Amino acid sequence: MEQQQQQQLRNLRDFLLVYNRMTELCFQRCVPSLHHRALDAEEEACLHSCAGKLIHSNHRLMAAYVQLMPALVQRRIADYEAAAAVPAVAAQQPGTSPPGS
Amino acid sequence: MKPLRAQQLAAELEVEMMAHMHNRMTIAYHRKCVPPLYKEAEMSKGKSVCLDWCLSKHLDIHKWIGKKLTELSV
Numbered sequence: 001m002e003q004q005q006q007q008q009l010r011n012l013r014d015f016l017l018v019y020n021r022m023t024e025l026c027f028q029r030c031v032p033s034l035h036h037r038a039l040d041a042e043e044e045a046c047l048h049s050c051a052g053k054l055i056h057s058n059h060r061l062m063a064a065y066v067q068l069m070p071a072l073v074q075r076r077i078a079d080y081e082a083a084a085a086v087p088a089v090a091a092q093q094p095g096t097s098p099p100g101s
Numbered sequence: 102m103k104p105l106r107a108q109q110l111a112a113e114l115e116v117e118m119m120a121h122m123h124n125r126m127t128i129a130y131h132r133k134c135v136p137p138l139y140k141e142a143e144m145s146k147g148k149s150v151c152l153d154w155c156l157s158k159h160l161d162i163h164k165w166i167g168k169k170l171t172e173l174s175v
Binding site: 009012013016017019020022023024026027028030031034036037038039043044047048051052055 | 110114117118121122125126129133134151154155157158159161162163165166167169170173
């Protein structure tokens with residue numbers, strides 16, 4: 001239960017960070033000059049496109065990630081187990097010459 | 102989770118996000134509004150006004166994108 005809440009909190013934090021970065025990116029790209037205090041029509045249209053594209057690309061990437069993640073995790077677990085098995089096998093073989101001789 | 106604890110966590114998160122935004126924005130606005138001709142330490146009125154407008158527009162964008170995100174996720 002506690003773990004689930006921690007996970008939710010982490011998700012919320014990630015979402016808010018992405019939100020901040022999106023705002024920053026669209027601000028950088030759509031507001032080239034500061035001649036007026038308010039957002040004009042051109043800037044609003046640019047923001048509309050910027051936000052829409054970012055959200056769609058985020059959704060697409062999340063879908064791809066969710067698809068690929070299980071396979072990646074499996075492979076990493078297999079690599080880790082293989083790496084852990086090698087020193088165990090080496091330790092069981094006392095016939096190899098010691099390094100000091 | 103108790104609602105008070107949830108509120109506290111939400112408030113902490115918001116403060117963290119504000120600090121994150123502030124740190125990045127200081128540099129970004131400086132790049133936008135202050136050309137790199139550092140003849141003196143004082144800032145002219147024009148540059149100060151530019152920084153104010155930067156922040157104002159940035160917060161407008163922040164609100165706008167928030168609205169857009171809630172619209173698209175519903």
